[in-house]
Amino acid sequence: MIVYSERTRRADPRALLEELRAGLFAGGEPDEALLIAAGVLEAGVTDALSPEEDDEPEAARPFARVTRELAQARRGDGAAQARALAAVDEAARGPLPRVVEVTEPEGFAFYALMPELHAEAARRFAVAVRPARATVVGLRSIGTTLAAVVAAELVAAGVAVRVVTVRPRGHPFERELRLGSRLRAALEQADHVLIVDEGPGISGSSFAAAAEAALRAGVPEGRIALFPSWDSDGTGLRSERARALWPRLSRWVVGFEEAFVDTGRLAAPWGGGALRDLSGGLWRELIPERERPAVQPQHERRKYRLAREDGPLLLKFAGLGERGRRMLARAEAQAAAGLAPEPVGLADGFLALRFVEGRLVGALDDATMGAVGRHLAWVARQAPVGQVRAGELLELTRTNVAEGLGEGVAERLGWMEAQAGVVEARPAVAVDGRMLPQEWLRTGRGVLKTDGLDHHDDHFWPGTQDIAWDLAGAMTEFGMDAEARERLVGDYIAATGDRGVREVLAFQETAYLAWRLGYASLAAETLGDGPDGRGMARARDGYAAALRAAIERGAA
Template identity: 65%
Template structure:
């Protein structure tokens, strides 16, 4: 099943270097933004320099020095000497030979999962207190491990520890990664075997094999188990990891973590910008306790939900806090949230701090499919017309990608015969490509709509066009199809929605591509619900996802039959 959308992009590395150098020189930009950008740059360049196996190219060492300078600048409250050093090194990089293009990707933990570099700094301090190392080799797993390993290494260096640090890219099947090292990095690992070896990354993921293959390389290099330390984003005893090698190694190795609670909650840091108060955790589906009908709760995949909290404050109105992403991603989310709120289409936004957007906690009732009425259809039509008309930038639809996702999910979810009934979609190529793909909503589920005393508002419409799932930038027809599917609209309700939308937008051609996007949307949701049901198993959400999977499958069969008769 295909549910994740490729968020990587191809960039000119010289332009990235110049942009980072200029940003460092600009006033009022937090060093953490530079650190994240430098980690992205280093990961992209080193991947390009080491396509088959990891080796230490001179440019890789130079990039590592930039990220280390910026990691020190972050921990030392914008150390001007370190910032100047990073800028000077970037100037030298810009003047030298560089690849024409590099492939870079946004670090997901910083963007979606409320992962903070400070967590790794705190984990490093705990390690220092317990282990008192004299020498350490710090290995980051690209891509986000590039930044995180620099944070750990900077804490060690600041404590007087001699540090050797580099990054690697485990390769091969996701459940059976292997580490391929060139002679220089092999020698570096062997030289560091007499000290501690620290392995740093987000995760572990489903398998844990990336961490495991690096730990195995350290063992082969002669480092004893008791001097190998893992720095993941969350701790685990390893029993649930799918890689047998990881299950074997994980409980035998020291693990150092500091959680979100340690850094943001226990310290009061999350509530401080809003004057303090009491938090209620609404993450991982806990928000459903606020629904009027808890017996009919919508399905969620808790692992994919952003952190969110209800903040109650003495003498002040309550706020809803939701993680929107660190640095530049958070600022983009704030701009879009304010744009929607100023139009009266979404809750008012009070600001952004530490990657969390603060909204007014509006009193209202989240909707259900049976709540569909004329007022809601009019609100939907107006909202989608606003999204389409208010954006200057648009992309070309990814026709081949959409078709590939649709047919793959149909084949795996309904069988090859169903996938073979999509020949009509090829004939819509010209119509699809003639329309813009833009920053749509991407999540038209009933519970995302709130009926309040003053009207209907859309929540959670900020960045589903730009997360690591489908749809990505997409035709607004994707959202029209999503609304029709999720509310179980018949022909009369869909006609009313299209009438409201086209009257406000002038987009009368959307009807020509709506069948294409309806099947594509259903195929994506079939894939998502199928994988979530498998992952969540016999839990209540697993059962709910299985029910959704069957609902999407039934609707897909209907749509394919309808188009087959057309």
């Protein structure tokens, strides 16, 4: 099943260098956005220069110095910004690939992975172990930035540090490192080896591949340390190699709650107050049990209710750096249009919004239909962001239909192929991407949308898309009958003048249902025989029936 969407993009490294230079010249202390951008660029350039194996390509070295210096600047080194600018100039003078592939680090964007957590872990390691020398191995891509952060703390503690980055390759459950002679020598000469990344993921094989390379180089187990973003005893990892290694190696982890919640740091920018965790589906405790929808808790952002004398706030992770600022701007625009709760500000990647008391909308009535229509019209009026990628939608649909309904049903999608040209002629917008009924609250200010900021730009489908995707989502998730569907489409066209939406609605609805079938299937399999797993299984069956009917209507 296709559920996740690749967010890698192709970029000119010289243009990205110019953006870094502009940021460094902007004045004041460089913010975390520059450090993240430097790590992303370093990873992209190093990948482009290391197609077969990793061995510290010469042209990538000034990019690595930029990241290292910005990590030093992050901890208050006043001269590091000038050194970073000099490294940018050196990188720009060197031979560079014309295009590199860069990927936004998911931990910084979606999962509240704060660089400070790895920094604190490094400080604790330095105090407890007191190494004289250490080789820090960052696993690209996010490990590039995190390795620089860890290295900066070790340097401050008087440790002689060498930083290298590597790209684990191969099947996700059986990653391996392919090292050239210089990196093999670096490990052979290492005293302590610190392996830095987010994760572990489902398999843990990337950490295992790096640890195995250190062991082969002769580094004793007791001198190999893992710096993940969360701890595990290894028993749940799908890689046999990772399960064997994980409990034998030291692990240095500082949790978000310890560093940001227990210390009061998360609440401090908003005057302090008591926090209630609403992450991972815990927000459902605020509504009657009979109304609680099934969710995949692992896919939910961190969010907290902050109790304050002048009214509670919802603190929701929106992303570090530039991403967080984009989400704040979109939240302000939606609130100004009367569609969503009012934002108060942004700090540490968390967007603060007025906490609105209300209840889920329940039955589809005139107030809800009106709110959905106004929201769709607002989204459609935003500036276009490219064209619809009909080929990718067809691939998603064919794959998920074949796996979910069978090859015979997938063979009946010829009508979608015939419409591809019309679909691609339409503009793509930053759609809502999440039109589920639990996203709408009935409040004293009317029906509001609670989460319409960035589902077009997370690591799931749809990405930027035709507004028809959201129309199809609203029709599907609210279970609209033919009359309600026609009313929604008619109201949307009256508000926007977009009559062409009718031509592509069947195509987009079929693609939407295929994606939701894939999502619910994967969630049901992952969650197993618990309430959420059973709820996702019921949703899967509902999407399957609706998808089969949509295909038959299109093929008729």
